[in-house]
Structures are given as C-alpha cells and as structure tokens.
Amino acid sequence: MSALTRPGTVEDRERTEPRAGRRARGVSGALLLLVGLATVVGWGLGSGPGDATFSFGGDTVVTLPDLTLPGTATPVVLGGVVALLGLYQLARGFRSRRTPLVAGVAVVAFVLAFLAWAMSGGEGSSIDVVRLLRSTVFLATPLILGALAGVLGERSGVVNVAIEGQLLTGAFTAALVGSLAGSLGAGVVGGVLSGAVVGWLLAVFAIRYRVNQVILGVVLNAAALGFTGWAYKALMQSDTARFNSPGVLQPVAIPVLSEIPVLGPLLFEANVVVYLMYVLIVALQVVLFRTRWGLRTRAVGEHPKAADTVGVPVLRMRYVNVVVAGGMAGLGGAFLSVGTIGPFTENMSAGKGFIALAAVIFGRWTPKGAVAASLLFGFFAALQTLVGVLPYGSAVPASFLSALPYLATIFAVAGFVGRVRPPAASGEPYPA
Structure with missing residues (x-):
C-alpha cells in the first residue's frame, strides 16, 4: 500500500469525509484565515x-508584575497564528474534539491583538486585567444563571424562552420583598420563588396543555414585562422608601482564598448570589x-x-426540572x-434572558459550555466600557464589540465548533 492511499492521508480523508463536513471545514478555515489577515492588517x-x-492589580499580599507587549508586533504575530490555524483547517482540518479549542485560541488572539492596538496610540496606556475580568464575572452572573435554567429546561425537553420574564420577575420581587421585610436575604428568596x-406556569401550559413552547415563552415574557411595569409605577414610584x-x-x-493573586480578587470577593452561582x-x-x-x-x-x-415518570421529571430552572x-x-x-x-433585565438563551445554544446545551x-458575552460587555478610555478605543463603535458574541453564536450553530444539536425531544410535548 502506497503512502498516498494509506488511511489517514489527505486523499483518504477527502474520499471518506462527508460533503457537508468538507463544506463546514472550508467555511471555518476561510473564516479563521480572514480573521487572521484582518487582525494583521x-x-x-x-x-x-x-x-x-x-497590569494585574488587586489588593493581595503577592502581586504579579506588569506585562508590556509591543503594540505593532503583537497583533501581527497573533494574527499570523490565527491565519495559520485557518490554513491548516483548510488543508487538513482539525479533529472535531479540537475545534472548540481552536476557536477559543482564535478568540483570545483576536482580543489580545485588539487591546494591543487600542493601547498603541499613546504612551503609558494600560489595562487592569483583574478589573476587566471582575467586571466580566459581574456582568455575566445573571446570564450564567439564566443559561443554567435554559440548559436544565431543554435537557428535560422544554424550551425555556421565558428566561427573560423569570429574570425580570426575580429582580422585581427581590427588590419589593427586600424593602418590605427589611432583609436582603428575604429579597433573594423572594426572587427565587417568583x-x-x-x-411553574411554563410547565403547566407546555406540559399539561401542550401549548407551543416558543409562543408560550414570548407570552410569559410580555406578561412579566407588563405586570412589573404596572406594579413599578403603581407601588414603587409612589412610595420609593417603602417599596x-x-x-x-x-x-x-x-479568608485565604481572596489573597490568591488574580484569582482571589476575581472569584472570592463577591456577594452571596455569586457564591450560590x-x-x-x-x-x-x-x-x-x-x-x-x-x-x-x-x-x-x-x-x-x-x-x-x-418506568421513568416523564411528565413529573419535566415539571420538577422546569420549576427548578425557573x-x-x-x-x-x-x-x-x-x-x-x-x-x-x-425593564431591568433589558434582554438578558435572550442573551442567556443564545449562551445555551453556543454552549451546546451543557452547563460548562453555557457558562x-x-x-x-460578559467579557465583551465589560470591554465596551473599557476601550473608550484607550487612545484608539474611541474609534471603535460600541455596537461592533456587542455584536461579536452574537456572531460567534451564529458560527457555533453553523457547526464551527463541531456538531451542535439540541436534545432530540426539546420542544416536543409528551402525552399524559
């Protein structure tokens, strides 16, 4: 058997690889190549x-030294790395298990190149990495909790489009109960129960009455927005001190954990909701x-x-999981x-429930992927508030940064990070 026909060679893979797989590999490789070249140029x-x-700030006993990189060479090198990944993907293709890692490397390289460019327009510009990452965790917390709810619901067979409404009612009830009871703990419990x-409403109508789950989620979101808006004007605006x-x-x-460099201020100086998360x-x-x-x-x-x-009680499992997810x-x-x-x-949630739903898809319906x-999403939201103060940052529209995670979600659904398939019975009612 010649080297050209041995299993595992390019020719052999081209014969055995499905046409859809070759097309996806070509699209993802071309995308990586385009991103790499755009980064370089x-x-x-x-x-x-x-x-x-x-810089790596934080009030810890041990601090890390600053990292200084050349503003021109860094984007060129990182862009070249992404371009090489794209060429390899076009020529041979990465194994499906490695494509998420490749996508992660490309995202990190693109972001670092962008930050190096944004700081290269002036002397003395710096970014506090710990502060940026703390803002990321802070902004991502409601998204993570909403995404976990979406994962649990869809893994049970129920599409939870009502995450937005659950976030909104949770925020309203926590503030109201916390004010009336004079206890923040009671407010948190009230938010969870609401x-x-x-x-529970989603479960009853979706499981018992078999209402279309997407339409039902939209209706519940609209109902939550209308109810909380009315109650806010009727109660909270009229007597803010009380309600x-x-x-x-x-x-x-x-203690101890909060003193770890970088990770301490990042993960172990938070409020109780973050620890519960x-x-x-x-x-x-x-x-x-x-x-x-x-x-x-x-x-x-x-x-x-x-x-x-x-013998698995299908309907009971779905009821319990959807209520817990809520x-x-x-x-x-x-x-x-x-x-x-x-x-x-x-309207305090401001669309975060829909972002969490996108995170469920991007995360391939797994808790760690959704996180x-x-x-x-939280990182790019934090980045928007930071780059404006950098020398070249004001030249980048904030909408460009906010759109990047959604583009990444589209690429993920299109198969860039491997096969993305929801649970087979997700959204399908089951007869009682």
Whole structure:
C-alpha cells in the first residue's frame, strides 16, 4: 500500500469525509484565515508607536508584575497564528474534539491583538486585567444563571424562552420583598420563588396543555414585562422608601482564598448570589452527567417514550426540572436588583434572558459550555466600557464589540465548533 492511499492521508480523508463536513471545514478555515489577515492588517499594520501594558492589580499580599507587549508586533504575530490555524483547517482540518479549542485560541488572539492596538496610540496606556475580568464575572452572573435554567429546561425537553420574564420577575420581587421585610436575604428568596412561579406556569401550559413552547415563552415574557411595569409605577414610584429601597448585597471576602493573586480578587470577593452561582454550576454539571436523576433528565429530553417504557415518570421529571430552572433564573433576577444597585427599575433585565438563551445554544446545551458562552458575552460587555478610555478605543463603535458574541453564536450553530444539536425531544410535548 502506497503512502498516498494509506488511511489517514489527505486523499483518504477527502474520499471518506462527508460533503457537508468538507463544506463546514472550508467555511471555518476561510473564516479563521480572514480573521487572521484582518487582525494583521487592521490591528497590526494600523497600530501606533506605543506599547501595550497589562497590569494585574488587586489588593493581595503577592502581586504579579506588569506585562508590556509591543503594540505593532503583537497583533501581527497573533494574527499570523490565527491565519495559520485557518490554513491548516483548510488543508487538513482539525479533529472535531479540537475545534472548540481552536476557536477559543482564535478568540483570545483576536482580543489580545485588539487591546494591543487600542493601547498603541499613546504612551503609558494600560489595562487592569483583574478589573476587566471582575467586571466580566459581574456582568455575566445573571446570564450564567439564566443559561443554567435554559440548559436544565431543554435537557428535560422544554424550551425555556421565558428566561427573560423569570429574570425580570426575580429582580422585581427581590427588590419589593427586600424593602418590605427589611432583609436582603428575604429579597433573594423572594426572587427565587417568583422565578419558580413563572417556571411553574411554563410547565403547566407546555406540559399539561401542550401549548407551543416558543409562543408560550414570548407570552410569559410580555406578561412579566407588563405586570412589573404596572406594579413599578403603581407601588414603587409612589412610595420609593417603602417599596423600592432594599439595599445592596455587600461583597464578602473569603479568608485565604481572596489573597490568591488574580484569582482571589476575581472569584472570592463577591456577594452571596455569586457564591450560590458557583455552587449551582458545579451541582448542575455533576447532577446532569454523574447521577441517576441526571440520566433520567437527559432521557426524557432525548427519547421520552423509551424513558417512559422503563418506568421513568416523564411528565413529573419535566415539571420538577422546569420549576427548578425557573428558580435559578429568578436568582439571576435577584442579582440584577439587590445584587447590583438595589432598587428595581422598569425593564431591568433589558434582554438578558435572550442573551442567556443564545449562551445555551453556543454552549451546546451543557452547563460548562453555557457558562463559558455567558462569560464571553460578559467579557465583551465589560470591554465596551473599557476601550473608550484607550487612545484608539474611541474609534471603535460600541455596537461592533456587542455584536461579536452574537456572531460567534451564529458560527457555533453553523457547526464551527463541531456538531451542535439540541436534545432530540426539546420542544416536543409528551402525552399524559
């Protein structure tokens, strides 16, 4: 057998690779090549004479030294790396398990090149990496909690388009209950319960009455927006001191852990909702893929008839999981009000539920994937507020940065990070 016909060669792969796979590989490779060249030309050759300095602040015992990179060479090198990844993808193609890693490397390289370019227009420009990442976690917290709710719902077979409404009612109830009870803890509990109530409504109409789940989610979102808007004007605006002055949850530094350089100020100087989010991320990942309950949940989301045949209570599993998912999103809503600014404002969620739904898709319906996607959205949201003060940052429209995560979601759905398939029975009603 000659070298040209041995299994694993380019010719052999071209014969065995499906046409759709070759097309996806060509599109993703061309995209990487285009991004790499654009980075070299736009950020590299268009940079200024200054350097880019990344500082690692934080009030810790041990601090890391600043990292200074050349403003011109850095984008050129990073863009070249992305372009080479694109050429390899076009020529041979990465294995499906490696494509998410390749996509992550390309995103990191693009962002670092952009920041180096933005700082190259003047001397002494720097970015506090810890501050940027703290803002990322802060802005991503409600998205993560909403995305976890979406993952749990869809893994159970119910599409949760009502995440927006659950966030909004959670924020409203947390502020209202916290004000009336004089307790931020009571406000957080109220936010969780109100989100669970919206989840229960979603479960009843979607599971028992088999209403189209997408339409139902839109209706629940509209109802939440209308109710909270009316109650805000009728109660909170008329008597702010009584109905809309809950206070704000203060950060709690965990001893020892908060002193770790970078990670300490980033992860362990937060309020209680953020710590609860950490617990939920780990718990949901473990429960879904390491427990009997998780196996049953995935079974009713993939093949409910087969699950019913072996004695799994399909409808009860869906009811419980959708209500629990609503409580998770309600906790995210509580963070929007009592976890950030305190008082509730009209339409406080501002579309974050739909961003969380996009994170579910981008994260391939897994908790860790949804968290990573939510952090990506949060990072670009934090970046918008930072680049405006950099020498070249004002030349970049904020809409450009805010659009990047959505473009990444489209590429993910198109197969750029491997096969993306929702649970087979997601959105499909099951007869009682």
